[in-house]
Amino acid sequence: MAEPVRILCVDDERNVLRSLERLFLDDGYDIRTALSGAEGLLALGQLDTVQVVISDYRMPGMNGVEFLSEVRKNWPDTVRIILSGYADTGAIVSAINDGQIYKFIAKPWNEDEIRVAVTNAVERYNLGRENRTLAAELRAKNDELTALNRDLEARVEERTAALTTQNRLLTESLNILDNLPFAVVGMSLDGTVFQCNRKGMVCFGNRIGPVIGADRREVLTAAQNRLVDRVIDESRRSSNGNASGEEGNHRVVIERSPYTSECVILIVNEEAVRG
Template structure:
C-alpha cells in the first residue's frame, strides 16, 4: 500500500487535469484515500491558471484534450514550474509526441487508461517520493552552499587577522630594533638582567665601563658584578668603578609590560658625593 504522507508535515499536493468530469471524479475517489491535497482542472489552460495560484508537487494529465494536449501543457508547466513531477495518463498512445516529451524531461511517466488502481496509486506515491527526494537534495545543496560561504568568510577573516598579527609582529620587531639601537648609543651605561640575575643585555657604555676586556653578556651577576647581585632587592647602591663612584639604580621590569627581570643603570656621581 503506497504511503500517502511524507515524513514532513507539508501536505502532498496533486493536480489532476482531464476534460472528462467522470474521470476526474474517479481519480479523486481513488487517490484521496492516500490523503493527498487534490486540485483539479478541465483543460491545460485552466491547469496553468491553477498552478499560478496553487503550486503543486505532482501533475497527472490526460493527453487528448481540446485546445491543448497534455504533453503541450506539461512542456509549459516544466518551463514555469520545473520542480513538479509530471505524469501523462491517456487512453491514446501517441507514442512519438509522448516519447519526445519524456526525452525532453517534460514527462516523468506515461500511464495508460484504463488503469490498475493499485499500480496507479503506487506510481503516484513514487512520484511524490521522487519530488521529496529532489526537494531534500536541493535543501542540502543550499545548506552546503551557505556553509561554504560562511567558511569562505571565516577564512577571509582569519586571513585578515593573521595579516594584522604579522604586521603587528613586524612593527614590534622594528620598534625593538630601534629601541636596541637607541639604548646601544646612549652614553649612560645600561644593562638588563633576568629573574635568575643573568645579564641579558648591556649597551656599549656599560660594556666599556664594566669590562671592555671581558664578555659580560650571558654571565651571572653573582660572578661578574657581585655587589650589584647582592643589592638585587634594594633598588640602588653606590659602588666604586675604576676609582670613580657610581650610583647604581636597579629598576624592576613588568609594571607596564610582560617583561621580567630588572634594568640596571650606572650614573657617575660628582666627586663631592664620594668624599
C-alpha cells in the same frame, strides 16, 4: 504538522477526473482537478504547493505536453505525469526525453501501476526538496566558512603587520641602545644578565668573557653589585615594585616589564667600569 501531499489532475473529461479521485480516495492525498491546461495553470498559481501533476495528453486548446512544459517552466519542482493512448506514444516519448515529463502511463491505466507511479513521484519530490535544503545549508556553511577565512586572513595580516612593526621598533631600539656612549646592562632579579649593549659587551666582556646569560655577580664590580642589592631591597619594600638608586656614575633602575615580571637595569659609564 506535515505538509499535505497535493495532486492536481487535469483532463477534459469529468468521468476521468472522478475515476482518479476515487482511485486515490484512501491514500490521504489532497486531490485537485482541472478541465483544461489553462484551468490547471490557474489552479497551480493559486495553490501553495503541488507535489504531482497528472495530465491527459489529448485536450482541446493546450495538449498535455504543452501544459506540462508550462508547469516545468513555472513550477520546476512539481513532478509531472502524463496519461494517453498508445497512438500518442511518439510525441510523449520525445517530451520525456526533453525532461518535461517524469512518467508516461497508457490509457486505460492499471490502478496499481498509477498508484505506484504517484507514490514514487511524491518520493521524488520529497528527495528533491531535501536535496535543495541540504544544498542551501551547504551554501550557507560555505559562505560562513568563507567569511571566517576572510576574517582569519585579515587577523593574520593585521597581526603580521603589528609584529613587523614591533620587530622594526625593537631593532631600532637595540640599535639606539648599542650606540649609547655608556654601558647598559639588563638582568633579572635573580642576577642573570639577559641584555647588554655594545659598550657593556666591550667593557665587561673584556674582563670575564660572554656577558649574556652570566651571573651579574661575576660581571659587575663589588661596588656595582652592592648598589644593585640595595635597589632590589628598596623595590621589595615599594608598593609597585619599582625602585631606583644612584652612586657616583652608576645608576640602577628596577621596573616592571611586559616581557618579564621585573627587571634590573644598570647604567654605568665606561670609566666607572674600568675603575
